[in-house]
Amino acid sequence: MIPANFTYHKASSLKDAIALAESLGEEAKYMSGGHSLLPMMKLRFATPEHIIDISKIQGLSFIKEEGDLLKIGAMTTQTEMEYSDLLRSKYPIFGDAIKLTADPSVRNVGTLGGNIAHGDAANDQPALMLAMRATVIAEGVDGQKSIPIDEFFHGFYMTALEPTDILVEIHIPKASKHSGGAYHKVERKVGDYATAGVAVYVELDDDGVCREIGIALTNVSAVPMRVDRAEELLRGKKITDDLIGQAGVFASEDCEPTSDLRGSEAYKRSLVDTITKRMLNKALERARQ
Amino acid sequence: MKHEITLTINGQSVTAEVDSRLLLVHFIRENLDLTGTHIGCDTSNCGACTILLNGKSVKSCTYLAVRADGAEITTIEGIAAEGTNHPIQQGFHDQHGLHCGFCTPGMIMRSIDLLNNNPNPTEEEIRWGISGNLCRCTGYNNIVKSIRQAAEEMQKEKETTV
Numbered sequence: 001m002i003p004a005n006f007t008y009h010k011a012s013s014l015k016d017a018i019a020l021a022e023s024l025g026e027e028a029k030y031m032s033g034g035h036s037l038l039p040m041m042k043l044r045f046a047t048p049e050h051i052i053d054i055s056k057i058q059g060l061s062f063i064k065e066e067g068d069l070l071k072i073g074a075m076t077t078q079t080e081m082e083y084s085d086l087l088r089s090k091y092p093i094f095g096d097a098i099k100l101t102a103d104p105s106v107r108n109v110g111t112l113g114g115n116i117a118h119g120d121a122a123n124d125q126p127a128l129m130l131a132m133r134a135t136v137i138a139e140g141v142d143g144q145k146s147i148p149i150d151e152f153f154h155g156f157y158m159t160a161l162e163p164t165d166i167l168v169e170i171h172i173p174k175a176s177k178h179s180g181g182a183y184h185k186v187e188r189k190v191g192d193y194a195t196a197g198v199a200v201y202v203e204l205d206d207d208g209v210c211r212e213i214g215i216a217l218t219n220v221s222a223v224p225m226r227v228d229r230a231e232e233l234l235r236g237k238k239i240t241d242d243l244i245g246q247a248g249v250f251a252s253e254d255c256e257p258t259s260d261l262r263g264s265e266a267y268k269r270s271l272v273d274t275i276t277k278r279m280l281n282k283a284l285e286r287a288r289q
Numbered sequence: 290m291k292h293e294i295t296l297t298i299n300g301q302s303v304t305a306e307v308d309s310r311l312l313l314v315h316f317i318r319e320n321l322d323l324t325g326t327h328i329g330c331d332t333s334n335c336g337a338c339t340i341l342l343n344g345k346s347v348k349s350c351t352y353l354a355v356r357a358d359g360a361e362i363t364t365i366e367g368i369a370a371e372g373t374n375h376p377i378q379q380g381f382h383d384q385h386g387l388h389c390g391f392c393t394p395g396m397i398m399r400s401i402d403l404l405n406n407n408p409n410p411t412e413e414e415i416r417w418g419i420s421g422n423l424c425r426c427t428g429y430n431n432i433v434k435s436i437r438q439a440a441e442e443m444q445k446e447k448e449t450t451v
Contacts, residue, residue, distance in 0.1 A: 001331050007290045008309035008355050038351050039333060051309070053356060079345070083406070103421020105399060106333060108345040109352070190420040191334055 003041035010053045014139050014166060017054050021164040022141060024050045030166060031055070032075055032114040035106050036123075060113075060168055063087060070172040074113025079104070081112060091172075092286060093132070093181030093201065097124045100184070103191050113167040116152075119159040122193040126153060126224035128183060129170065130216035131199035136160075137169035146171070153223045178204040180286030182279040185218055186271050188262060194219040195262040196271040198251065200279040202239075204287050210234050215247065215276065220257040220268055227251045230276070239284060248277040294358035298323070299367025307354045313347075314338045316354035317364060325365035325394045329423070336422030339395035340364050346402035348421075365394035368401065376446070377401060377439040386435030388426035396422050400436050408447075409440055 009024075011017030021028050027049035031037050034055075040046040054060075060075035063084045070091065072081070078098050081087055087094045101124045102110060115125040116136065129136075129149045136147040140162055147160045154160060161167060185197030197218030203211045213234045215227040230247035237243060257268035295304040298321060305320055317323050317340065326349060329337030333351040340349045341363040369375040377397050380386060387393045396419060403410065403418035410418060415433050424432060 002312065002315075003310045006309055008292060008353065010355075010358075034353070034356070035333065035351055038353070042332070042351075051353075055356065099417070102333075103336070104403070104418060105336060105339055105346040105348050105421050106351075108342075108402070109347055 001042040003038065004044060004047045006041075006048055007050050008053065009050060010056055012056065014054075014057060014168065017052055017057065017166060018139065018141060018164050020050075020052050024052070026163055028052055028163070030117075032117075033077065033110040034114075035102070035110040036114060036118045036120065054166060055111075065174055068174050070174050072112055072170045072172070074111060074117075074167045074169060076112050078102070078107035078110050078112070078115070082107065090175045091181065093128060093183050093199065093283075096181075096183040097128055097185075097199070100124065100187060100194075100197075106191070112170060116170070117159060117161060117167040119153060119155075119157045121153075121156075121221055121224045122219040123224075124183070124185065124194065124197060124218055127197060127199035127216040127218040128181075128201075129172075130224060130226045131181060131183075131201040131214035132172045133201075133212075133214055135171040136167055137171060138165040139168045140165040144168075150226065156222050176203055178206070178208075178287050180283045180289070182282035182286065184275050184279055184282075186275065193262075196220050196255075196257065196268045196275060198272060198275040198279045200276070200283040202234075202280070202283045202287050204284075208238055208288070210237055210239050215251060215280075217251065217255050217272060220255040220272055222256070225255065227254055227276075229254055234280075239280070244277050244280045247280060248273040251276040292355045292358070294355055296357050296359060297361045299363055309353070309355060311354040312350055313340070313352040313354045313357055314349035316357075317349060317362075323364050323366050327391055327394060329391065329395075334421075334423070335392070336395040336399060336419075337392055339398040339422065341398055341401060344402070344405065346399045363398070363401075365397060368397070375401075375439075376442040377404070377436065379442070380435035380437075380439035381432070384431050384435040384438055386427065386432045387424075392422060392424045392426075396424065396432060400439065403436070404440055404443060408444060410436075412437070 029048035060073040062073040082098045134149045181201035183199045185194035199216045201214040230250040252269040252273035259265045291306045327337040329335035333348045338350040
């Protein structure tokens with residue numbers, strides 16, 4: 001399969017890329033790793049007239065802690081995150097997710113920024129970003145802006161990014177002494193999108209009371225979703241097995257799955273219930289270490 | 290629209306004019322006549338088209354040729370000198386790591402990246418490491434053995450050269 005005709009443009013800097021996008025108009029698309037966009041172009045689900053290659057722009061690939069934040073550059077590949085000592089030691093939720101995202105060769109090219117900017121509720125990183133309360137940093141015609149993750153996902157493949165905006169960086173509150181996260185998805189086979197997936201991030205105070213909690217779901221709604229009701233249930237409390245059970249029920253009730261080849265609606269709700277409970281336990285175990 | 294690209298493939302510099310939409314796998318097979326890299330699913334599922342791009346395994350059916358400008362590419366034809374076998378090729382030969390052979394070039398290119406990152410992988414790590422490469426003949430057991438043998442051979446080679 002060969003994509004429909006388009007014109008390729010290589011951007012050498014952010015400024016260059018944004019100027020190109022502005023002059024080419026709405027029929028231009030940015031491409032970073034291209035492992036979501038190019039398959040869609042080959043299947044003619046997407047037919048942009050212009051591709052602006054932003055993968056050669058320097059300085060957008062990094063993982064570091066700075067002040068109160070974990071900062072990850074948008075062009076960081078999934079493989080770079082997988083092998084990052086910092087993420088492995090302090091943010092194991094990334095390892096949970098990345099091992100289950102596509103396959104090693106795809107992860108060599110696919111980027112964090114692309115996974116989020118694509119705006120697909122089937123991708124894994126959006127749920128992680130919601131659970132960890134990330135902020136998206138984007139660069140556009142009017143300079144830089146930060147977008148809270150809760151305002152980022154607007155619809156199916158639609159985000160808060162303007163056509164000329166480039167997602168450049170992700171900011172995540174730095175891990176504290178008693179914080180922990182976990183992610184799991186059920187997939188039919190390696191490389192498949194999630195039948196259902198759940199990301200949990202929890203922060204405890206010194207007495208083991210839940211100070212902050214994030215619970216978010218993959219591929220059981222049109223837009224990546226947070227389970228507010230389960231978060232409210234647990235926030236400010238000592239998390240017990242009963243509360244975990246109730247949170248699983250809330251998540252399974254509030255998600256919006258549809259029956260498809262991956263399973264019936266009822267099966268997916270049941271998966272969400274089970275995975276939510278397991279990930280709450282796993283995140284708590286990590287937070288208590 | 291045509292773009293001039295220059296890249297290194299199996300140690301040789303190549304300059305060519307390519308269309309925006311030309312896929313890297315077609316460039317390798319049709320323009321360069323290196324047909325050891327196969328096209329299986331053409332949807333980045335099967336891994337038959339795996340090559341090394343700047344040392345990392347990449348599915349060349351899902352990469353635009355124009356984006357490889359300036360890159361260093363290795364295909365199955367470039368991993369060993371004429372008449373010799375790369376340790377991974379030797380492993381596949383000794384352990385019967387192939388039946389029809391269609392997936393083999395991709396499997397071997399992927400395994401090179403895998404062993405670069407993890408020179409002494411466990412069986413489980415090998416199975417996860419080749420999870421993006423499909424084989425419909427062997428049931429994978431002999432492929433895993435082939436990569437294990439290669440890992441041991443390459444470790445030995447490294448020790449003797451140090």
